[in-house]
Structure formats: structure tokens, C-alpha cells
Amino acid sequence: MNIMNLLDFLDSSPVNFLAVRTLKEQLEAAGFQRIDPSRPMPGMKPGGQYYVTKNDSSLYAFRLGRKPLAEAGIRLICAHCDSPTFRIKPKAEISCEGGLVKLNTEVYGGPILSTWMDRPLSLAGRVVLRGRDALHPETCLVHVRRPLLQIPNLAIHFNRQVNDGVKLSRQKDMLPIIGIITEELEREGVLMRLLREELQTEAPILDFDLYLYDATPACLFGLHDEFISSGRLDDLSMVHAGLAALLGAGSSPQATQVLAVFDNEETGSQTKQGAGSPFLASLLQRIVQAQGGTPDDYFRAVEQSFMVSADNAHAWHPNYSEKYDPTNHPQMGGGPVIKINAAQKYATDAPAAAVFAEVCRAADVPVQYFVNHSDVAGGSTLGNILAASLPLRGVDMGNPIWAMHSCRETGSVADHTYCIKAFTKFYDI
Ligand code: CO
Numbered sequence: 383m384n385i386m387n388l389l390d391f392l393d394s395s396p397v398n399f400l401a402v403r404t405l406k407e408q409l410e411a412a413g414f415q416r417i418d419p420s421r422p423m424p425g426m427k428p429g430g431q432y433y434v435t436k437n438d439s440s441l442y443a444f445r446l447g448r449k450p451l452a453e454a455g456i457r458l459i460c461a462h463c464d465s466p467t468f469r470i471k472p473k474a475e476i477s478c479e480g481g482l483v484k485l486n487t488e489v490y491g492g493p494i495l496s497t498w499m500d501r502p503l504s505l506a507g508r509v510v511l512r513g514r515d516a517l518h519p520e521t522c523l524v525h526v527r528r529p530l531l532q533i534p535n536l537a538i539h540f541n542r543q544v545n546d547g548v549k550l551s552r553q554k555d556m557l558p559i560i561g562i563i564t565e566e567l568e569r570e571g572v573l574m575r576l577l578r579e580e581l582q583t584e585a586p587i588l589d590f591d592l593y594l595y596d597a598t599p600a601c602l603f604g605l606h607d608e609f610i611s612s613g614r615l616d617d618l619s620m621v622h623a624g625l626a627a628l629l630g631a632g633s634s635p636q637a638t639q640v641l642a643v644f645d646n647e648e649t650g651s652q653t654k655q656g657a658g659s660p661f662l663a664s665l666l667q668r669i670v671q672a673q674g675g676t677p678d679d680y681f682r683a684v685e686q687s688f689m690v691s692a693d694n695a696h697a698w699h700p701n702y703s704e705k706y707d708p709t710n711h712p713q714m715g716g717g718p719v720i721k722i723n724a725a726q727k728y729a730t731d732a733p734a735a736a737v738f739a740e741v742c743r744a745a746d747v748p749v750q751y752f753v754n755h756s757d758v759a760g761g762s763t764l765g766n767i768l769a770a771s772l773p774l775r776g777v778d779m780g781n782p783i784w785a786m787h788s789c790r791e792t793g794s795v796a797d798h799t800y801c802i803k804a805f806t807k808f809y810d811i
Contacts, residue, residue: 385610385795389600391622392612396506396595398439398645399523401463401618405441405625405643409433412629414443419665423672429634434665438508438521439463439645440655442665443628447638451670452679454637455686457809458774459627460657460764461620461693462647465613466491466787468498468556470505470592475571476557481564483572484557485531490593491648495550497789498594502529503558507592509577511585519588524580529597531558558594596789608715610793615783617647619793620692620801623781627805637686638669639809647693647764657768666772688737689776690808691729691765692801695719695752697782697794710753712782715796717748718804721763721778728778729765738777738808745807747800750782761786 395401410416414431417424424432426446433443440463447454468487476484489495506525513520533556538544550556563572574587600612610619624641631639646656653659670680698711712719720735721728735751742749754760765778781801784792 385602385798387626388610388619388622388798389602389612391625392600392614392618394525395463395614395618396504396525397467397593398464399508399591400506400525401621402435402439402441402643403523405443405463405621406433406435408625408629409443423668426669426672436659436661437645437653437655438523440659440661441643442640442662443625444638444640444669445628445631445633445635446669447635449636450673450675450679451638451666451683451686452673452675453682453686455683455688456638456640456666457635457811458640458642458687458689458776459624459805459808460642460644460689460691460768461624462617462644462657462764463621464491464645464648465616465618466493466648468493468558468594470507470573470590470594472589474573477563481562482559483561483563484559485573487557487594489552489556492787494785494788495552495556496548497785498556498596499533499535501789502532502597503594504528504530504597505576505592506595507590509581509587509592510589511581511583512588520585522581522583524577524590524592526576526580531560531594533558598790602795608795610795610798611790612793613790615791615793616694616786617692617780619783619798620694620780623798623801623805624692626802627809630802630806631809635810642768644764644768651764651767657764658770660771662768663772684772684774687774688734688808689729689765689768689774690738690805691763691768691776691778692780692805693763693778694780694783694786694791694793695721696786697784697792699784705755705758707753707755710751712750712752714782714784714792715794716750716782717797717800718742718779719750719752719782721752721780723754723760726766727760727762729769730777730779731775734775734777738779738804741808741811742800742804744811745803747804747807749804752782
């Protein structure tokens with residue numbers, strides 16, 4: 383795997399819906415077949431490769447093992463495709479003096495607000511068009527591929543204390559400017575006109591799920607190009623590593639390999655397409671049935687399975703060493719990180735950590751550990767939320783990055799390569 387493949391993946395996946403589309407394209411190119419969950423499951427043969435999507439924003443891909451689920455369980459890698467951003471509100475256009483138009487937005491997840499200022503932004507998401515009847519509207523994905531908006535800072539001359547820290551209002555300070563309109567505005571407004579041009583459609587636009595994204599492409603930097611700079615490394619880098627492992631793993635595995643990419647991790651996962659949904663558990667039940675298994679076989683499969691919940695970790699930052707645990711602070715480039723928390727915000731326990739460390743050892747990949755500084759609360763992730771509907775044993779892990787939830791995060795090339803090696807070994811064990 384070439385690291386440029388990751389950069390392409392990041393650039394073609396500015397938001398959740400487009401990340402799922404990118405995944406679909408790569409899976410289909412590798413021979414994976416789409417399953418429509420509203421239809422009966424197809425026959426399940428060993429080596430069969432399938433994928434299912436939910437809401438166009440979560441995706442579940444699997445390659446069936448030689449042994450049925452009841453005997454070998456699944457090897458699950460899960461990650462999330464959503465990232466902190468700004469969602470465009472309905473009736474978004476606000477006209478200001480001089481013809482300036484800004485867009486009204488709402489914050490999605492927990493971005494570092496200031497990092498979204500003074501950089502070219504653009505729009506991506508999905509647009510809903512009138513369909514065959516009211517219950518079945520048509521959806522189209524939109525990816526505006528040019529710089530379109532910016533959230534300008536206030537000049538330092540108006541706030542001499544700006545470098546002592548600024549409190550930003552999400553409603554006042556963070557609204558992006560999209561243009562200057564001098565002609566008479568059409569009734570439908572600039573945003574609708576833009577969407578219509580992007581989609582090249584005359585059909586009535588009923589609604590949209592649109593988000594801002596950083597219009598500057600991902601890149602490498604450093605003396606030896608050892609760092610990755612991009613938006614959405616959390617958690618698209620782990621999604622990409624999972625995909626690369628699934629595509630690179632053996633095609634006739636003993637146990638069934640599953641890649642689950644959830645939406646809405648950044649807002650708590652409690653949606654039909656999030657890790658809190660019973661969708662994945664139901665899918666596994668249906669696979670067991672399609673293999674001729676009994677309801678009891680499903681519970682046997684759950685007991686045989688192992689989950690790697692992959693979400694980025696915090697790399698040790700040389701400017702802020704006091705924020706880190708004195709003995710468990712992963713280094714950039716030091717390999718994948720096992721995340722541990724006494725309150726079980728991370729699913730990891732000692733046997734699961736040992737399993738993942740052994741997988742890394744077998745793959746010749748170094749492994750690191752992250753525990754919060756005891757005076758710092760820390761974050762949470764997918765593993766435990768998924769376990770509430772699908773009680774798998776498993777580990778929470780991720781690659782170390784800096785500036786998590788910045789508009790632009792920093793990761794390590796070496797760690798990405800390590801992670802793919804470890805994931806591929808995990809699928810093949
Ligand atoms: Co994350």
C-alpha cells in the first residue's frame with residue numbers, strides 16, 4: 383500500500399456520505415457484492431464477499447470464512463466515518479451589507495473552532511430530490527470540489543488580547559462567507575442555485591444534509607515526509623487501514639472477516655447508522671441463518687468473535703508533556719496504541735490487550751499503550767457502545783495523532799503502515 387492511496391482516500395471522503403461512497407467503489411472493484419437489507423439474504427458460500435450500507439453513511443463489509451460463524455465467529459474491525467464539522471442549517475443564507483452572503487451553520491461534534499478560521503472551505507453531503515412518491519425521495523451526493531467559503535478572523539487591531547485566548551461563539555463568530563451578490567437574488571437563493579448546478583438537475587430539491595470541509599488537500603510533511611497533515615484523520619485513517627487490510631487479507635480465511643464503519647461517533651453513536659444501533663447484530667443473525675444456523679448458533683458466534691475498535695489515540699506532544707500520563711504516552715511513529723481506561727470508557731481489558739499485542743508481535747509491528755493522565759478526563763469511542771448490543775470481547779486501539787478534532791490533524795506515515803500490517807494479520811489469524 384502506497385501512502386498516497388491514504389491521501390487520495392481522505393480527499394475523496396470529505397464527509398461521512400462520501401467516505402461510504404469511496405468505500406463502496408473500492409469494495410466493488412475488489413469483487414464485493416452489495417446486499418440490499420430490505421431483500422432476503424443471498425446464499426452464503428465460504429469466500430463470499432458482501433457489503434451492506436445503512437443511511438448511505440454506515441457500511442458493513444464481510445468476507446465469509448471457511449468455517450461457519452457458529453464455529454469460528456468473526457474478526458471484526460470497526461471505525462467511524464464522521465468527523466467534527468459544521469452542518470448547514472435550513473434557510474441558511476444571511477444577506478449582509480454590501481451584498482455579502484454568509485451561511486447559518488450548526489456545529490457537528492466537537493471541533494477545535496479556531497482551526498476552522500482563515501482557510502478555504504467547501505461543501506459536501508447529500509441532497510434530497512423528489513422521488514416516485516412521498517415516502518421514497520431520491521438522494522444525490524454532492525462534493526463541491528473547489529474552495530467556496532471562508533470564516534475570516536477578526537483583525538488583531540480590533541482585539542489586542544487575541545493571543546491571550548479568545549472565546550468563540552458558535553452562532554456569531556463561526557459563520558462562513560460564501561460570496562458577494564450584487565444582482566437581484568432569485569427566489570430560490572444562492573445555495574439552491576449552487577446545488578442545482580453541481581447536480582445538473584431541474585428536479586425540485588426537497589432538503590439536504592450539507593457540511594463544511596477543509597478544501598486544502600491532504601499532504602505529507604517533515605524532513606523525511608514522515609507526517610501526514612489532513613482533516614478527518616480521526617477516524618478515516620483507521621477506516622482506510624481497515625479497508626486496506628480487508629482487501630489485502632487472504633481470500634479464503636478460516637474465520638469471517640468483517641469491517642464495520644459507523645456514522646455519528648462524534649455525537650454519541652445513538653442513531654440507526656451508529657455503533658449504538660442493533661443493525662450489525664441483526665446482520666450477523668441474518669448471516670448465521672443464511673448459513674443454515676439456528677438462533678443458538680448466533681450466540682455461539684458472538685462468543686467466538688473478537689473486535690478491534692479502531693479510533694485514533696493522542697500522540698505525545700512535545701509542547702505539552704504535562705498533559706500526558708507519566709509512563710503511558712505513545713510516540714508518533716511508535717506503532718498502534720492500545721487504549722486503556724479503568725472506568726471502561728475503552729472496551730480493552732487485559733486479555734483483549736494481550737490478544738492485540740500478540741497480533742502485532744506476529745505482524746512484526748511495535749505496539750504502544752495509552753492511559754489518561756489521572757487528572758484529565760479523556761474521551762470515549764465505539765467499543766463499549768457497540769458492546770451494548772453485541773457483547774464481543776475486544777480491544778480499543780488507534781494510531782497516535784496530534785490535534786485531534788482540529789480542522790487539520792497530524793499523523794505518522796510509519797504508524798499507518800504498521801496499522802495495516804497488524805490489521806491484515808488479525809484478519810488472517
Ligand atoms: Co474518533
